[in-house]
Structures are given as structure tokens and as C-alpha cells.
Amino acid sequence: xxxxxxxxxxxxxxxxxxxxxxxxxxxxxxxxxxxxxxxxxxxxxxxxxxxxxxxxxxxxxxxxxxxxxxxxxxxxxxxxxxxxxxxxxxxxxxxxxxxxxxxxxxxxxxxxxxxxxxxxxxxxxxxxxxxxxxxxxxxxxxxxxxxxxxxxxxxxxxxxxxxxxxxxxxxxxxxxxxxxxxxxxxxxxxxxxxxxxxxxxxxxxxxx
Amino acid sequence: xxxxxxxxxxxxxxxxxxxxxxxxxxxxxxxxxxxxxxxxxxxxxxxxxxxxxxxxxxxxxxxxxxxxxxxxxxxxxxxxxxxxxxxxxxxxxxxxxxxxxxxxxxxxxxxxxxxxxxxxxxxxxxxxxxxxxxxxxxxxxxxxxxxxxxxxxxxxxxxxxxxxxxxxxxxxxxxxxxxxxxxxxxxxxxxxxxxxxxxxxxxxxxxxxxxxxxxxxxxxxx
Numbered sequence: 526x527x528x529x530x531x532x533x534x535x536x537x538x539x540x541x542x543x544x545x546x547x548x549x550x551x552x553x554x555x556x557x558x559x560x561x562x563x564x565x566x567x568x569x570x571x572x573x574x575x576x577x578x579x580x581x582x583x584x585x586x587x588x589x590x591x592x593x594x595x596x597x598x599x600x601x602x603x604x605x606x607x608x609x610x611x612x613x614x615x616x617x618x619x620x621x622x623x624x625x626x627x628x629x630x631x632x633x634x635x636x637x638x639x640x641x642x643x644x645x646x647x648x649x650x651x652x653x654x655x656x657x658x659x660x661x662x663x664x665x666x667x668x669x670x671x672x673x674x675x676x677x678x679x680x681x682x683x684x685x686x687x688x689x690x691x692x693x694x695x696x697x698x699x700x701x702x703x704x705x706x707x708x709x710x711x712x713x714x715x716x717x718x719x720x721x722x723x724x725x726x727x728x729x730x731x732x733x
Numbered sequence: 734x735x736x737x738x739x740x741x742x743x744x745x746x747x748x749x750x751x752x753x754x755x756x757x758x759x760x761x762x763x764x765x766x767x768x769x770x771x772x773x774x775x776x777x778x779x780x781x782x783x784x785x786x787x788x789x790x791x792x793x794x795x796x797x798x799x800x801x802x803x804x805x806x807x808x809x810x811x812x813x814x815x816x817x818x819x820x821x822x823x824x825x826x827x828x829x830x831x832x833x834x835x836x837x838x839x840x841x842x843x844x845x846x847x848x849x850x851x852x853x854x855x856x857x858x859x860x861x862x863x864x865x866x867x868x869x870x871x872x873x874x875x876x877x878x879x880x881x882x883x884x885x886x887x888x889x890x891x892x893x894x895x896x897x898x899x900x901x902x903x904x905x906x907x908x909x910x911x912x913x914x915x916x917x918x919x920x921x922x923x924x925x926x927x928x929x930x931x932x933x934x935x936x937x938x939x940x941x942x943x944x945x946x947x948x949x950x951x952x953x954x955x
Contacts, residue, residue, distance in 0.1 A: 573818050577954040598820040607811025613750035618743075625739040626819040651750070 526551055526570065526675060526706055532581035534567060541567060542730045545581070551674070551700050552716055559727030565710040566606065568727070569679050572708065573603045599629050602673040604681055607665030612653030616644055616663045619652060623667055630670040635715045638669040643689070658684045668696055676700065678709035694718065742827035747806070748837050755837045755909040756803065762842055766790035766849040768785040777854040784853035785914035788863065789870075791849075792842045793907055796871060799838050800878030803830060804886045804949065813886070817953055820839030823946040829878050831945070835917050839871025855918055862917020862926075870910040872943055876941035877902040887955070894940075906933060 530547065532545040541564035549555050557565045570576040572583065572593065583590040585597045610619050617635055624630045639648050642662040644655075652660055661684045676697075682690045690713060697707050698718045709715075715722055748754050768778055769787055807813040816826055846863050855863065881899040885891025913926035 573812055575817060575954060595820045598818055601818070603814070603818050605811055605814055607809075609811040609813065609815040611747065611806075611810060611812060613747060618746070622739070622743050623815065625736060625743075626815055626821055628820065688928075 526586060527585040527708075528587075529572070530582040530584070531582075532571070532579060533566075533730065534564065534571065534579040536564070536578065537569060540732045542727065542732070544731045547725055549675070549706050549708055551706055552704050553706050554701060554715075554722045556715060556721055556722050556724050557705070557708065557710045557727060558724050559710075563727040566679055567729060569603075569605075569677055569708070569710065570622065573677055574598075575603075583606060599627075600673050601677060602627070602667060602671045603677045603679075604664060604667065605679050606683075608661055610652050610660050610663045612660075613651055615649050615651055616655070616666070617648040619663055620666055620670070623674065624670065625657045627667075627671075627673075629673040630667060632670050632672045635670070638666040641669045641692075642666045644672075658689065661685055664683070665693065668693070668700075674705045676705065676707045676709070678707065678711075679708055680712070682711055682713045737825050737829050740826050741833055741954050744830055744833035745836070748833065754799065755841065758799040758838045759841055759845065761798055762791050762795040762845070763849065766852055770852070772940060781918070784850060784855040785859070785863075785911045785918065788849055788853065789859040789866075789907055789911040789914065790844060790854075792839075792846070792867060792871065792910075793874060793903055794841060796838050797872040797878060797896060797899065797903070798883050800834065800875065800899070801885075801892055803834050803875075803879055803882045805882075808886045808953075813949065813953060817950065823949070824942045827879070827883075827942050827945045831875050831942075834879070835872050835875040838900060839867065839875055842871060843867035855914070858920050859914050859918030863914045865923070865927055866910045866913035866917075866930060867881070869927060869934055870906045873930075873934045873937045876937045876945075880941055880944045880948055883945045883952060885952075886949065887952035898937070906930070909933070914954045 526549055528548040530546050533543045534541045557568060559565050567576065571579050575592065585593055590597060595725065614626045616639055620638065639645060642665060644659060644662055647659065652663055665681060683695060685693070694717050698720055700707060701720050804813060807816065818821065835951050843864050846867055850860055850863055878899050881895040884898065885895045888894065909926050909929045913923050915928065916926060917923045
């Protein structure tokens with residue numbers, strides 16, 4: 526699905542990766558591994574088109590990413606460090622806006638998604654009065670709504686409880702079975718039921 | 734169009750939940766109007782002479798004060814990233830954000846401006862000119878201010894920089910805006926001034942959204 530060729534990225538005069546090539550196929554989970562500061566978030570931002578600080582080529586379904594950007598954004602779901610959840614809006618208002626921004630969030634209704642993330646009964650509460658984990662859940666409710674084939678998740682499990690993590694792992698397994706792919710970073714011990722996780726270790730890539 | 738309305742609705746809802754954002758520029762505008770005569774001279778003849786300039790400068794600074802926050806909240810909580818990875822056109826979104834900013838700053842200023850004009854003993858012939866010039870001039874201030882806000886949103890302290898970037902662009906609007914009010918107060922025709930303000934507005938509506946969208950991309954992606 527997504528192919529990266531000869532990626533080079535430098536940050537603050539430190540080379541993060543050079544000659545870095547890999548691809549992500551349909552129906553697979555790729556976990557980016559590396560220490561703090563090894564460039565995991567930078568890599569994911571590059572893949573999302575949220576960073577121009579690189580050289581190299583990225584292809585989506587065989588086409589140059591710059592040429593098929595709109596198609597790519599429709600087929601890709603990005604959940605970043607920051608959840609993109611507005612504190613002064615309620616969970617439902619937040620999700621309704623996200624659905625306006627991204628038409629591929631159409632798999633189920635907002636009420637179903639909120640029920641799935643365990644926020645049933647909290648839909649009318651402004652998000653700033655929810656706990657950190659609950660706010661995270663509002664952002665992650667997008668995963669239940671999304672019919673996009675590629676998910677790019679940056680530390681999706683931060684602040685989630687054990688049960689929440691289990692549910693998200695099961696959700697990722699479902700997504701893979703439907704032929705989607707996931708690329709994620711996490712410091713959590715990831716176990717996707719019935720799937721093998723392909724690691725990409727940023728500690729082992731070229732730096733010259 | 735549906736997306737534009739949804740974006741506008743979201744921004745207005747956010748402002749409604751943070752009412753300080755509306756009150757701040759208005760309070761600043763009123764405070765300048767109240768304090769200026771106390772500090773300089775309460776003489777009606779003097780005040781009516783400087784009214785046009787002072788009211789317009791106060792309105793301009795009130796707009797500048799609030800424009801800094803137009804993208805900051807969205808940048809800080811990650812909403813802006815989501816907007817950039819959306820297939821929806823950024824231009825429409827940017828236009829909706831600027832219009833919602835104008836509705837709570839420039840538009841409200843224009844509405845309360847007659848009150849301030851009264852405090853400055855502006856001749857009553859100038860009232861219409863004041864309201865019309867603010868209605869035509871302040872949207873330009875919001876549009877141009879948003880370019881600066883977009884460029885500085887990634888910086889921790891963008892406040893000073895944004896004034897430096899944007900003030901030179903504000904000067905023509907200030908000159909023609911204050912000129913309109915002065916001409917109106919003296920009973921001269923104001924159509925020429927209004928036409929110029931309108932022309933600046935049309936020009937900035939056409940070009941500023943592109944500049945704002947590009948500025949946001951630069952700020953987030955670098």
C-alpha cells in the first residue's frame with residue numbers, strides 16, 4: 526500500500542535516518558521501535574504529509590504521494606500525540622466535527638462509537654471535565670468510526686487503562702482481518718490476537 | 734458549502750463557550766475610548782477633531798490583539814494537524830475561521846462604535862461613515878492578521894512578531910478608514926473612501942486565504 530524509498534531526514538543537525546526504505550503491505554501491523562528521540566514521531570508525521578523536512582520518495586498505491594494527496598487523506602487515518610479533541614466541546618460535538626473533516630469516518634454512528642469506547646452517558650459532558658484517559662478515548666473513537674484502510678497511530682495507548690488497551694488491540698486485529706493495515710508506535714507490550722507484528726527498528730537504520 | 738457552514742458553526746460554538754474571547758477586544762476598545770479623554774483633554778472641540786483617528790486606531794489594535802489566537806488553540810490541541818490531513822479544502826476552512834473571527838471582533842466593534850463616537854462628540858453626520866468604514870475595513874484586518882497568525886502559530890512567543898508582520902499591512906486600511914470618518918463628519922461625500930476600502934477588501938478576500946493556508950502548512954510541516 527505505502528512504499529517509502531531512500532528516506533533521509535535530519536533534525537537539529539542530527540541525522541535520524543538515511544537511505545531508509547520500507548513498505549507497508551495490506552493486512553499487516555507494523556510497529557516502529559526506537560528509543561525516545563530516535564525519530565518515531567517524525568517518521569509518522571512524514572508518512573502523514575505533516576512534515577516536509579525530508580528527502581526521498583513516498584508512494585501510495587504506486588503513485589507519488591504529492592499527486593494523490595486527497596485520495597490518500599481519505600484512505601488514511603492519523604491519530605497523533607495530541608488527540609485533536611477540543612476541551613470546550615462535548616465528545617459528541619468533537620466527533621461530529623471530525624466526521625465533517627474526514628468523510629471516511631462513516632462506519633457507524635457517533636452514539637455506537639462512544640458506547641464502544643466506554644463513554645456512554647458522557648456524550649454531553651464538555652471534554653475538559655473528562656479524565657485524561659477519557660479524553661484519549663474520545664480521540665480513539667475515530668478508530669471505530671473509520672473505514673479508511675491505513676491507520677497511522679502515534680502512541681495510541683497513552684493514558685488508557687488495561688481494558689481499554691485490550692479493546693483497541695482487538696479492534697486493530699479486526700481491522701487487519703478486513704484487509705487494512707496499521708502502522709504505530711507504542712512503548713506498550715503490543716499483542717494483537719491472531720496477528721504477527723512486523724517491527725521496524727529505528728535503532729538499526731543507516732545514519733550516514 | 735456544507736463544510737463551510739459546519740466549520741463556521743464549530744468556531745462560533747467555541748467562541749460562545751469561551752466568552753472572554755469576545756469580551757476582550759470589545760473591552761479594550763471601550764477602555765481606550767474611556768481613558769483617552771481622561772489622559773489628554775475632555776474638551777469637546779478637541780475630542781471631535783481627533784475622534785476619527787482615535788476610534789480607528791483603537792479598533793485596529795483591538796483586532797490585532799485578538800487575531801493572535803485565531804489558530805493557536807487548534808495548533809495546541811492537535812486539531813490543526815487533523816485539519817491538514819483532511820481531504821477537505823483548507824481554503825474553505827481558513828475562510829470560515831477568519832469570518833468567525835471577524836464576527837466576534839470587527840463586526841461587534843462596528844456595532845458598538847456609535848456609543849464610542851458619542852463619547853468623542855463626533856458630529857452626527859459621521860456616524861454612518863464610521864459604521865460603514867468599520868464594516869468594510871475590519872474584515873481586511875482579520876484576513877491580513879490571519880496571515881501573520883498562521884506564520885507565527887508554531888512559535889512559542891509569536892505576539893511581538895505578529896504585530897511587526899501585520900502592522901504595515903494595516904496602515905492603508907487605517908488611513909482610508911479614518912479618512913472616511915473625517916470626510917463624513919465634515920459632511921463631504923464618502924463614496925470614494927468606501928470604494929477604496931471595498932477594493933482593498935475584495936483584493937484581500939481573493940488572495941489572503943491562499944497566503945493563510947500556505948502559512949499554516951509552513952508552520953506545521955517545518
